Amino acid sequence: MTVKEAYRLFKAKLLPIYSDNESENISRMIFESLAGTSRSDMLMYPNKILNTETNNKLEKALVELMNFKPVQYVIGHCWFYNLSFKVNEEVLIPRPETEELVTAVIHFLKNKTSKKLLDIGSGSGCIPISIKKNIPETEITSVDISHEALIIAKENALKNQTEIDFIELDFLNEKLWSDLGTFEIIVSNPPYIPHREYAEIDNQVKLFEPSSALFVPDEQPLLFYEKIASFCTTHLSKDGKIFLEIHEQYGSNVCELFSSNKFETELIKDMYGKDRIVVVTPTRKQLQK
Numbered sequence: 001m002t003v004k005e006a007y008r009l010f011k012a013k014l015l016p017i018y019s020d021n022e023s024e025n026i027s028r029m030i031f032e033s034l035a036g037t038s039r040s041d042m043l044m045y046p047n048k049i050l051n052t053e054t055n056n057k058l059e060k061a062l063v064e065l066m067n068f069k070p071v072q073y074v075i076g077h078c079w080f081y082n083l084s085f086k087v088n089e090e091v092l093i094p095r096p097e098t099e100e101l102v103t104a105v106i107h108f109l110k111n112k113t114s115k116k117l118l119d120i121g122s123g124s125g126c127i128p129i130s131i132k133k134n135i136p137e138t139e140i141t142s143v144d145i146s147h148e149a150l151i152i153a154k155e156n157a158l159k160n161q162t163e164i165d166f167i168e169l170d171f172l173n174e175k176l177w178s179d180l181g182t183f184e185i186i187v188s189n190p191p192y193i194p195h196r197e198y199a200e201i202d203n204q205v206k207l208f209e210p211s212s213a214l215f216v217p218d219e220q221p222l223l224f225y226e227k228i229a230s231f232c233t234t235h236l237s238k239d240g241k242i243f244l245e246i247h248e249q250y251g252s253n254v255c256e257l258f259s260s261n262k263f264e265t266e267l268i269k270d271m272y273g274k275d276r277i278v279v280v281t282p283t284r285k286q287l288q289k
């Protein structure tokens with residue numbers, strides 16, 4: 001089978017469960033990664049014959065995709081902030097909205113002389129690694145409860161030639177906070193989806209991405225933000241800032257939570273016009289507590 005024929009057939013088989021645009025993008029990613037064939041290659045060499053090994057890889061990938069496995073997990077990597085990250089089912093797939101969170105942190109760091117940062121919830125390491133790559137002098141600690149996720153994060157740090165202090169730690173356990181110091185910047189994209197929204201989540205997400213990194217109890221939708229607010233009263237420097245990714249429906253709630261703890265807040269919308277980032281700054285009253 002030629003590469004042109006294989007590509008058309010691959011895309012056609014995806015159409016029952018993916019849109020035309022999604023099928024096109026997924027097929028392009030699969031053929032680039034597994035067949036070593038870019039779009040320009042297909043235009044230049046449409047009659048190239050695929051070997052048996054490549055055909056077998058494509059067939060296996062198609063079965064996984066038809067069972068809703070995200071294409072990033074199928075090919076084993078994704079791009080975030082112009083960097084390549086290894087991903088598997090132990091870590092969330094980095095989202096474009098999170099790049100906006102990273103951009104906000106980098107912009108703040110450029111004007112800081114002291115750059116000590118804590119990332120809460122390492123996952124693939126995309127947030128701390130992207131920040132470190134752009135502001136190399138930043139001293140970064142990143143914590144996660146998942147041992148498996150930290151293995152991936154450490155691999156990604158090595159792959160992208162960055163040095164991050166990754167620590168396995170349950171941030172919800174306040175007794176462990178004494179193991180951490182004081183930071184000028186605290187950033188987090190914590191779990192924030194209530195369990196009641198499970199049925200509304202795409203199959204690619206709920207069937208494959210780690211639920212512990214996605215969901216929080218229905219009765220405690222702000223669980224992680226409450227802990228972060230408490231932590232920051234004693235572990236954030238007086239001229240520091242907190243950068244948080246949030247659920248689009250809880251922007252005002254997160255702001256009220258930090259305001260009640262004497263912090264100032266700014267709510268920022270993402271590229272889709274949804275409330276997505278909260279930036280928190282200590283006030284004089286908070287510092288005098």
